[in-house]
Amino acid sequence: MKKFPRFTEYKILAIRILLVYVFYFIARVLFFVYNQNLIKVEGLYDFLRLCYHGLVFDTTTILYVNGLFILFSVLPLVSNTKKKFQKFLFWLYFATNLLAYSTNFIDFIYYRYSFNRSTRASLDTLQNESNKSLLFLNFLQNYWHVFLLFFVLSYIWILLYKRTKIHPVKEHPNFKYFAFSTANFLVIVALCIGGIRGDFKKSTRPINILDASRYITNSSQADVVLNTPFAIIRTWNTNSFKKENYMPKAEVDKLLIPIKQYHNNPQTKPNVVIFILESFGREYCGVFNKETKIPDYEGYTPFVDSLAQHSLIFTNGYANGWKSIHGVSSIIAGIPSFKDAFTSSPYPKQKIESLVSTLKSEGYDTSFFHGAPNGSMGFLGFGNILGYDHYYGKTEYNNDADFDGVWGIWDEPFFQYFSKTLTEKKQPFMATLFSVSSHEPYKVPAKYEGKFPKGKVNINQCIGYTDYALKRFFNEAKKQPWYKNTIFVLVADHGNTVAYDEYLKEFNRNTVPILFFSPDEKYKGVNDDWAQQIDIYPTLLDMIGYPKPFRSWGRSLISDKQVPPFVVKYSQNVYQFMEGNYICCFDGKKVVGFYAKEDKGMEHNLIKNVTPEMEVIAKRCKAFVQDYMERIIDKRLTTVK
Incomplete structure (x- = not known):
């Protein structure tokens, strides 16, 4: 045939x-x-x-x-x-x-x-x-x-x-x-x-x-x-930013209170110094794991642990994104990243109310420090949008002898440069430093080989090195006249390599330490409420008694009673909204899961037994998504009521 x-x-x-x-x-x-x-x-x-x-x-x-x-x-x-x-x-x-x-x-x-x-x-x-x-x-x-x-x-x-x-x-x-x-x-x-x-x-x-x-x-x-x-x-030509209409705007404003104004503290002008620590996940910090009861747990941050004894720390803190640039937009501008990064969307080039703009309006000098080649990670471009007065990178450091060969200047010398530069500034100032050394390829300077425990995973010795760099910074900073009039914040951009099963669980991924320290120890203690990167911006404005209204999706971690503690993030293709006793998973159209706060591994979906508390959490999640999309698309990331 x-x-x-x-x-x-x-x-x-x-x-x-x-x-x-x-x-x-x-x-x-x-x-x-x-x-x-x-x-x-x-x-x-x-x-x-x-x-x-x-x-x-x-x-x-x-x-x-x-x-x-x-x-x-x-x-x-x-x-x-x-x-x-x-x-x-x-x-x-x-x-x-x-x-x-x-x-x-x-x-x-x-x-x-x-x-x-x-x-x-x-x-x-x-x-x-x-x-x-x-x-x-x-x-x-x-x-x-x-x-x-x-x-x-x-x-x-x-x-x-x-x-x-x-x-x-x-x-x-x-x-x-x-x-x-x-x-x-x-x-x-x-x-x-x-x-x-x-x-x-x-x-x-x-x-x-x-x-x-x-x-x-x-x-x-x-x-x-x-x-x-x-x-x-x-995802090549997708734009997940689109307006939603889950409920009337009045109900959104009532649930979120997106325009904040606090009257809890007298107006002051302390310096504000924020350390955003590369990959410095909560898993690595001993003081943030006292209640996790992880068998044979080891921490790698002796200095941060000691500083925490004199600080206000939040042991249930989360990143609002999964990349370094997401951390910057969340921490400094209170803008989380969901399915698509805000900074990679068509909308970042607009007027954005943030820690930079609010503190500049109060007469602060504002600076961003990052020891990598200038422009790395998109920080310089986004910093320009936010309006930082100064950017200090590898170029300004101007000494390649301290270059790690891959990412940027080693943390220890760059942190010393940071301290020296701050001492030369007129107060009040607001300064952000983004570290580089706790990162792949997971090396430390040759002179410190063997000084820090190798630990259980590749990043552990790098965490120890950055912790040591922080110690050296604070030892030098405390000698300076600006030190006592400064609020320090330590937070990670996201997590990194995981050693313990507890941190493999979905709702423990990208957890970060959040620490506020002031030399007078005005804020001190341990808080295990839900906390997140976008809360840092309103918390600092509350601490200094900022008198004006401002836009914020986060909440003050020290006094906000109008909005309950919560966390919002995007993972596994759903919005995850954590509040009270439950975690709500929302795919943008419908709620697909509810989990108990303790069920970090998502083992028991409670979607068939919805309680009134769960319904409120789901409504607040939808309100957040609706207001987020609307404000970003309509370019209302400022105090617009």
Whole structure:
């Protein structure tokens, strides 16, 4: 029986596309192997079940990436089997596939810091780095095994592809050939469209990242179902900033009180110094873990622990984002980041009321210090939007002998530079320092090798070094005339490598220490209420007796009785709103979960037993999202009633 025209070509095309599926499966296995301590999977069957559901997301990715390759392979032409045409297909196939495939390997490592598959926003972050080549070389040096895996698998993939040879066939153009080719072309195009959407139902929207959560029993499993190129493709041109109308504006204002004004303290003008400590998660700080009861717990912050004895600390503090720039917008401007970062959105270039603008209006000199190359992390650009008077980076430090070789100036000398520069300033001043050393590649200066405990995970000795740099700063600062008239804040931008199971739990991820210290010890004690980065801005204005109204989604941690303690953040593709005794999970359309405050691992969804308290929490969550979107889009990030 004679074969249909082009039967061999279609068979070879199917094999070549099947190869992509095989290597995506291998990448999923490797992703899990590298991050198995962060993802809860109950055995081989559970993992294979997740892989099966992942086929839908792989199909979408593979068809997006191979769209041109498939198109050229099935065009109703007579030259498809020629050697030059097949060589063109070979290069097109691997140029597109290997580029997309490589992004999976990035998340073998990066996932342990972000707890999410990388998205377009992750790529945007790199745009602000001036030392991309150096960072790449450092990544290559420290994670050579990831590169090796990629190149070995790519080599095997190429060998297997070359075994799927199509020998030139002389076709005589006739009606049957073109009719059959055209019909198959249209069928394949239709199948590809359905595959890209995720199914063939006309009424169903194309699948997105959130759909991965339909197949899971634990929130972290969604990232096994997903693949990284899918996450990047689906977020490439997305803008999750859109207005919502869950309730009347009057009800929103009543629930949130977005315009704050405090009259609890006399008006004063102390200096304000804020340390935003890179990756300095709550897990690493002994004094913040006294009540966690983690077996064999070890902390790495002896100085912060001692300072906490004379400070007001919040042991249940959270980051309102997952990247460094998110920490800056949350802490300084009280603007959290949810699905998409505010700073990477179309809306950051607007007038923003913040600690910078409010304190400048009171006559403060404002400065931002970051020992990395100027502009790194997007801090210089966002600092300019906020209106900082001065920016001090690696350029201003002007001594590359103290450069760590990757990120910036080592913390100890840069903290000393910070102290010296503050001493030269006229009071009152507000200064923000963002540290750099507690970061991958997890090294300390050669002269301090062995001084700090290596600990249980790679970052621990770096935490010890930054803690020592803080000690040296305070030892020098206390000699200066401005010291006694200063409020100090210590907070992390986000967490980092996790050592203890307690901090692998979803609602313990990206927890941060929050500490307020003043030499007169006016504010002192331990508070275990919900607290978050966006609360720092209103708390400081309350402390200094700032007399005017100001916009803030956070609350004063020392006296606000109108808004109950709460935390809002975005993780696992849902808003997580923590208040009172419960945690509400809201996907933007409906509430998908309620969990008890103690159920940090999300093991018992209480959605079927909603109480009046839960209903109020859900309403406050919706109010927050509605006001957040409206104010950002309408450019009302100032005191507008």
